[in-house]
Amino acid sequence: MALHDRIRTEIEGQILSGTLQPGDKVPSELELMAHYGCSRMTVSKALTALSGAGLLQRRKRAGTVVAPRPTETMVLDVPDLAVEIARRGQAYRFQLIGRDIRPPRPEDELDEGLARAGLLLFVRGVHSADDEPIAYEERFISLTAVPEITEADFSVESPGSWLLRHIPWTEAENRIGAVGAHPDWAARLNIAPGTACLSIERKTWRGDERITLVRQKFVAGSFELVARFGAA
Amino acid sequence: MALHDRIRTEIEGQILSGTLQPGDKVPSELELMAHYGCSRMTVSKALTALSGAGLLQRRKRAGTVVAPRPTETMVLDVPDLAVEIARRGQAYRFQLIGRDIRPPRPEDELDEGLARAGLLLFVRGVHSADDEPIAYEERFISLTAVPEITEADFSVESPGSWLLRHIPWTEAENRIGAVGAHPDWAARLNIAPGTACLSIERKTWRGDERITLVRQKFVAGSFELVARFGAA
DNA sequence: CAGTGGTCTAGACCACTGA
DNA sequence: CAGTGGTCTAGACCACTGA
Numbered sequence: 242m243a244l245h246d247r248i249r250t251e252i253e254g255q256i257l258s259g260t261l262q263p264g265d266k267v268p269s270e271l272e273l274m275a276h277y278g279c280s281r282m283t284v285s286k287a288l289t290a291l292s293g294a295g296l297l298q299r300r301k302r303a304g305t306v307v308a309p310r311p312t313e314t315m316v317l318d319v320p321d322l323a324v325e326i327a328r329r330g331q332a333y334r335f336q337l338i339g340r341d342i343r344p345p346r347p348e349d350e351l352d353e354g355l356a357r358a359g360l361l362l363f364v365r366g367v368h369s370a371d372d373e374p375i376a377y378e379e380r381f382i383s384l385t386a387v388p389e390i391t392e393a394d395f396s397v398e399s400p401g402s403w404l405l406r407h408i409p410w411t412e413a414e415n416r417i418g419a420v421g422a423h424p425d426w427a428a429r430l431n432i433a434p435g436t437a438c439l440s441i442e443r444k445t446w447r448g449d450e451r452i453t454l455v456r457q458k459f460v461a462g463s464f465e466l467v468a469r470f471g472a473a
Numbered sequence: 474m475a476l477h478d479r480i481r482t483e484i485e486g487q488i489l490s491g492t493l494q495p496g497d498k499v500p501s502e503l504e505l506m507a508h509y510g511c512s513r514m515t516v517s518k519a520l521t522a523l524s525g526a527g528l529l530q531r532r533k534r535a536g537t538v539v540a541p542r543p544t545e546t547m548v549l550d551v552p553d554l555a556v557e558i559a560r561r562g563q564a565y566r567f568q569l570i571g572r573d574i575r576p577p578r579p580e581d582e583l584d585e586g587l588a589r590a591g592l593l594l595f596v597r598g599v600h601s602a603d604d605e606p607i608a609y610e611e612r613f614i615s616l617t618a619v620p621e622i623t624e625a626d627f628s629v630e631s632p633g634s635w636l637l638r639h640i641p642w643t644e645a646e647n648r649i650g651a652v653g654a655h656p657d658w659a660a661r662l663n664i665a666p667g668t669a670c671l672s673i674e675r676k677t678w679r680g681d682e683r684i685t686l687v688r689q690k691f692v693a694g695s696f697e698l699v700a701r702f703g704a705a
Numbered sequence: 706c707a708g709t710g711g712t713c714t715a716g717a718c719c720a721c722t723g724a
Numbered sequence: 725c726a727g728t729g730g731t732c733t734a735g736a737c738c739a740c741t742g743a
Contacts, residue, residue, distance in 0.1 A: 257643050257680065280733045282514070285710080301710045302741040315647065317549040317662040317700045357542035378520075392510075394733060405542075411489050415547065415700040416507040419651040419671035419693040437669035448489070461669075467548045470714065501728065512714045517729080533729045534722040633713060 242277055248287035256296055256307055267297060267305040268270040277324060315470040319415065319443075322368050323402050330368040338429070340393070342384065351381060354451035357435035358383035362390055364400050367429050368457075375463040377426040380455040387452060396458065401455065409444035410452055417441055417466065420458065430460050437461040480519035488528055488539055497538040499529060499566060515677040525605055549700040551647065551675075554600050554608065555634050567631035569595040570661070574616065574623070584676060586683035590615035594622055596632050599661050600689075607695040609658040612687040619684060634688065642677035642684055649673055651700065652690065662692050668692040 242250075255261040273284040288305060291297040299305045326333040341363045345356045355361065361381045368376040380400050382390055386401065386408075393403045404410075421435040431436075439459040446454045474482075487493040500508065505516040523529040531537045558565040573595045575648060577588045586594065593613045600608040611634050614622055618640075625635045636642075646680045653667040662670075673692040 245699040245731080263637040268492065271709085280735090282713095282734090284730060285712090289708090299710060301739070302708060302743085304709060311643065315549040317547040317552055319547055319700070327698065392672065397666040408728090410702075411660075413700075414548065415698075417671070417700065418696070419541040419669045419691065434516060435667070435669070437651045437667075439649070439671075458576070459651070460641045461653065462730080464650070468645075468649065470642075470645045477712080512716090514732095515713060516713090517731090518712090520729090531729060532722080534719070534724085534727060536728060562729085 244277065245283050245290075248273065248284060249290050252287065252291060253296060257381075260263060260287040261307050263284075263309045264287060265307045266268055267307065269304055300371065315468040317415075317466060319413075319466070323399060326370045326375075329370070332372070334367065334369045335342060335395065335402075336367045336374075337395045338367065340364050340395065345381075349381065351423055351454060352451075354444075354446075355381055355445040356456055358374040358385050362387075364395065365397065366399070368399065370463075373463075374430045374460070376459045377429050377456050378455060378457045380453060382453045383451055384448045384449065400453075404445075404453060407453065408447055410447055412446040412448075414442060414445075415443045422458065426458065430458070432460055434470050439464060441466075452467055476509065477518040477522075480505065480509060480516060481522050484519065484523060485528060493539050493608075495539050496500045497539045499539065501536055501610050526544045528598040533678075547700040549647075549698060550699070551645075553634055553637055554632060558600075558602045558607075561602070564604070565629065566601045566604065568599045568601065568606075570599065571626045572627065577613070579621050581613065583686060584683075586678075587613055587615060587686055590617050590683055594619075596627065598627065598631070600631065602695075606662045606692070608691045609661050610687060610689045612685060614685045615683055618679065624685040632685075636677075640679055640684065642679055644678040645675060646677075647673060647675045647704060653688065658690065662690070664692055665691050671696060671698075673698075 252261070252267065257383070261267070267288070270281050270288065272283050272445065274281055277284065278349050288297060288299065291298050296308055298308045301304045323335075334421065343362055344359070345351050345361055357463060362384055364380045364382070367374045368378060368402045382404070387404070393400070395403070398454065401439055408456065420438050420440040422432050422438050424434045427434040438461060441457045441459070443455050450473070484493070484499065485673060493499070501511050502516050502520065506513055509516065517671065520531065524531050529537050530540045530542055555565045558624070574592055575595060576591070577583050577593055591673070594613070595615055596612045598610055599606045599617040600610060614632065614636070616623070619636070620634065621639070625632070627635070650672045652670055654662065654664050654670050656666040659666040670693060673689045675687050
């Protein structure tokens with residue numbers, strides 16, 4: 242283990258164990274140099290890493306203190322559905338229901354970014370695993386941002402997988418909730434209207450440019466999101 | 474902007490724009506030193522940061538290459554419910570339904586870590602906003618890990634807020650899905666059995682020690698999780 | 706204005722590993 | 725075995741900012 246890793250780990254341990262409380266002052270770089278008998282670059286590397294992880298706050302002249310509270314942010318796995326289903330050992334299929342090129346409409350309830358994007362590709366379809374439908378999807382794609390998608394064949398590949406391969410997003414926002422199945426698409430999933438479904442709405446960007454908005458409804462029990470935080 | 478930041482940003486830009494494709498070789502540290510006219514520590518700082526962010530993979534002798542695909546991990550905000558509701562300007566309340574100290578039972582469907590933890594505090598209750606119930610919660614807390622929680626007053630503060638204040642977790646795992654309301658608790662939420670609910674199961678650890686398992690059911694529409702990725 | 710962190714240099718030795 | 729990254733040193737100059 243490198244020395245800078247050892248320094249980082251020891252200070253991290255004192256924070257997690259509560260020996261160092263939020264607001265407590267951490268020794269200055271000079272003091273840590275003396276304590277560990279190393280150069281300033283080495284302690285700086287450890288402290289910079291802890292600061293980047295949100296455990297420390299550093300201010301010139303004032304020194305380094307333990308950050309108020311570890312931010313409760315988590316890592317959420319949002320896998321490509323096709324990949325995830327294949328990983329379960331099931332046969333993935335995307336069944337296209339409809340595909341239109343048209344301007345945005347008020348009832349689409351789009352965000353500003355897409356509503357102003359000009360022509361959209363509107364795609365609807367069903368994701369299935371071993372021929373069992375598990376999710377209904379409605380997707381809007383900005384043709385300004387992705388003109389070449391008009392050539393894509395969605396009987397071979399889902400729109401999501403196609404986009405991931407051709408123009409991976411750099412920013413995304415997901416909204417996750419629950420919803421009773423709507424009559425318009427309940428039949429597509431072989432469920433009764435009102436049945437509980439997991440609802441995911443995802444917006445993606447590439448830099449400043451809006452790419453796509455997708456709304457997916459998963460049959461309850463068919464799909465779970467997992468979010469982990471920490472060393473695991 | 475520091476030089477190492479500029480180097481990092483330029484390489485990052487080439488990856489995000491597609492100029493550098495996954496698998497492509499990035500110039501070696503020596504080449505970058507010559508290109509930017511700086512020392513090796515400076516280019517190393519930039520490359521180490523990009524490697525830590527998952528955009529580059531570095532191997533000795535083989536050099537540095539663009540990573541296969543930016544990992545699709547997202548930052549998920551999992552706020553304290555009390556804080557979140559207060560932020561909306563609503564009055565938060567936790568109504569305790571039951572509180573027992575007992576050993577684990579098979580029907581609890583606990584994970585190994587808690588099932589072996591010895592005595593548990595089992596708490597049930599309802600979270601409400603402006604006296605409207607929005608979530609039902611069942612929680613198991615390891616008394617081995619948190620003996621002092623027997624003194625807590627859950628008419629003042631929810632078990633979740635109490636735990637956050639007293640022994641914040643260091644690791645957590647969330648499972649997020651949808652479920653139809655069960656007759657046992659549907660009435661607590663003033664909804665009909667079978668109504669769609671968002672289901673969150675969260676396990677937390679403090680270091681190696683299992684702390685709590687909580688299962689929450691949110692009335693559809695009352696609560697959304699938001700996950701963001703990228704610069705936003 | 707003195708202490709702190711932010712950044713950078715010009716070296717060094719080493720471990721790894723693929724040509 | 726030669727090129728690469730991983731780590732570290734002993735300095736340096738600077739910007740910031742709170743005592």
